[in-house]
Amino acid sequence: MSTIRIPPVLRTAAGGSKTVEVAGATVGEAIAALVAQHPALRDQVLAADGSLNRFVNVYVNGKDVRYEQELATPVGPTDTIILLPAMAGGR
């Protein structure tokens, strides 16, 4: 099981969880497992065609999957996946 860190903006849709344990050998499988547990997250993370939304960055162990193999990026059982949507707040 790898760990997905849920950013504060998305926590409401994840039932308030800060981290979610998921099974899956790739980022795609892990995210599929995540949205299966928390369906409200689907539209926030994935586009209609099933690709990652462009405003959410996904990092595996600190590396941006855009520069790895996107959803096919492999994840190991001890890996941490970080979802990072843009935040604007500053005032």
Next chain:
Amino acid sequence: MPKSFSDLMREARSQIREVNTAEAVDLVASGARLIDVRESSEWEEGHIPGAVHIGRSYLEQQIEGAVADRETPVVLYCAGGVRSLFSAQVLAEMGYTNLASMKGGFQAWKSEGRDWTKPVVLSKEQKTRYSRHLLIPEVGAEGQARLLGSKALFIGAGGLGSPALLYLAAAGVGTLGIVDFDVVDLSNLQRQIVHTTDRVGRKKVESAAETVRALNPDVTVVPHEEMLTEANVERLIAGYDVILDGTDTFETRYTLNDAAVRAGIPVVHASVFRFEGQLTVFIPNEGPCYRCLYPSPPPPELAPGCSVAGVLGVVPGTMGLLQATEALKVLLGIGDTLSGRLLIYDALDATFSELRLRRDPHCPACGDGAPVASGSGVFTLKGGFGTSTGANA
């Protein structure tokens, strides 16, 4: 037997090697340290570039700090070559083995038309005000003078801008521009500490300027009481050395990013949400830009601002101070900035984590292909996007 001045001179000359200016230049080029032993007032009128100033009266106390290894070659100079000769004798007594005194001193140096510089002189009051900066080698009088001559622009005098404004003002960053069209609201005061209760209803740029002036009269505040838009961004940011982005909307952040990339001005970026903050530095053509990090903005329902989602008041304080720190580093050219790294602060967990950011070669703003021309509409905004930067933002 009392000695006359000429006796002392003869004695010193027999012990200390004298070199002419050309020989001094060669020695310094091959690793010798150059020490100016004149009074501070003389040093301030001009000195040899690269020299270290240790007045003769402080020589015994300070030389070990400046030249730890007694084998290091040292060339001393004064105004005419007398004081440096006697100073070298003192160093010889202290065990320094490789000493030379520059004949003719700074007068000879200048009359030969050699290069010299005049240090920026801080006033007596500034020397006291910035004394803790002057003590740090990485800042010093030169760095402080650089700060006093620097211009930082704040996009927003709100939660992030407030603490950064206070500290950059305190640090003596000479010109602080503030872009904000808002008025102070009572709900701002939970975190926007540059404003005060009795200024509720007044313009934020005025309120912030008042606080800054009271803190440090060295600082000039340039108020820009307008909303940053595609139309005015180029004019607003022109001439600034660094920009602190503390806005509340994606629209402003993308507009600012594209203009700053075009103008080549570094942006210290921070954003906050409830208990969490993100921070990075965008240095045009060196590291990634905001569009490299987030190619497109999220839809409004996924991007609530502080006015909708709330924020622990101290979190923008923490992030704003980190912005101020990065801005000072950019201005001074010291340390490693957060360029290419995103720092994430989680106040509830009390953790800082870091993610590597990459420059996107296909980035529409800073990528290889296409610099965004002004008003090219790469990022077109639909009405009602994000939150308003209204009074309660």
